[in-house]
Amino acid sequence: MSKLSGDFVALNVAVMTVSDNRDAANDTSGDYLREALSEAGHQVVDHAIVADNRYRIRATVSRWIASEDVQVVIINGGTGFNSKNSTPEALLPLFDREIEGFGELFRMISYEEIGSATLQSRAVAGMANETLIFAVPGSGNACRSAWERIIADQLDARTRPCNFVSHLKKL
Template sequence: MSKSGGEFIALNLAVLTISDKRDASNDTSGDYLREAATEAGHQVVDHAVIGDNRYRIRAIVSRWIASEDVQVVIINGGTGFNSQNSTPEALLPLFDREIQGFGELFRMFSYEDIGSASLQSRAVAGMANQTLIFAVPGSTSACQSAWERIINEQLDARTRPCNFVKHLKKL
């Protein structure tokens, strides 16, 4: 992908960390995502760290979807194949449209780093009420890979031939 001479558009993001072991004091993945988004020129308008409970995940993400201030939600954690992980199950019913290519592309990049273990990644993305939602694994390296190789470009209106900015709610 390339960037044209168009105008950068700052977006409003919310970051949600799903973990039964982390809290705000040691949320390295959430910290990374918030810092990366801010460095890219976006605003992080809300963030939270919660345990892996599909109904609590849905409640928070639903609030952000309904909000007039949140255009993008990035979730880290709860996407593994372990039976305790429920992020995809929490999100899929909320999506108006799933973005299948995100999970496929993320697993392709993950394969370069972790080999066939990438099969167990259930990274997903979708749109709901003109809000873009990404869910990636909770490791900081997975968050870095997702941000640097996929998400950052897709949140930049200058990325060609396409990006998601024109599909998001207007502030």
């Protein structure tokens, strides 16, 4: 359980949904993440729905990494074991450093909910150009678990003993 102390720092976040069949009308996971971020006090500065194509994913994330206005990127979708899923392959070459513990922790939490099926989750996280990037499965339950049990605390400067806020680009 995290302890809170100090001041809250609002972060600029971009949200991506990776899907070949979602659009603005039915992007429930992307909607959830944007609402959760706003409710937490962060600014959603951009969002996109991108086809499950490693080069399209990489191009959009690269633009956000290079931006002076985006500190965090949260991606939902494209992390499964299906051969079409390419989010990890799109992101790994972009990372300056991978955050291995994120995928491990996500799968541990997911195991409580879906059992051994969590083996097929390829949730990843990393840092690139002082931009924090999380990629989680696209299901609503997975997005909720990742946000509520991991990401929200790590985007809160008050979380002790540590969080990622001090590692992000300054605006």
